[in-house]
Amino acid sequence: MDGLPVPVPPADKTAGPIIAGRDSRLQGRVAVVTGAVRGIGRAIAVEFAANGADVIALDISGPVSTASDAAPATPQELAETVSMIQAYGRRADGIRADVRDLGALRAAANRIEQRYGKIDIVIANAAIQYWKPLLDLQDTEWTDVIDNNLNGTANTIRALEVAPRIRTGR
Secondary structure, X not given: OOOOOOOOOOHHHOOOOOOOOOOHHHOOOEEEEXXXXXXXXXXHHHHHHHOOOEEEEEEOOOOOOOOOOOOOOOHHHXXXXXXXXXXXXXOEEEEEOXXXXXXXXHHHHHHHHHHHOOOOEEEXXXXXXXXXXXXXXXXXXXXXXXXXXXXXXXHHHHHOOXXXXXXXXX
């Protein structure tokens, strides 16, 4: 958007504040949320905690791409998300990992399994956006979006073994 900030929806177009107790079925669940440092990812992570889940906030917390004019997320913001989760009395961890790096995600999955014993919910939220029309994207820009948004989502699901757990009921 030519250096302009990322659009922010008006207050009447948001889901509103975090509300504890919306769904007690999250008690005892372990959730992993990618792209959890800001925006939708943070809102999901904190909402899950407010409703009983332990949450692992996974984010690159650093430069990702030239795709966005937004400032890169920071490790301090990751720590802030973890603090927000813990404020609801839930266990939480912040893990810095790039969803494009399958090995890093597998290492994160092992760390989560060791600490929490399971993963019940995965929200593959991490993504990037070029704020210009599709036909104006350079080939390298399109590849960058696909690598982050499509491959990153597939890597997240593969590394955290979501599909096998769903199929087998583990």
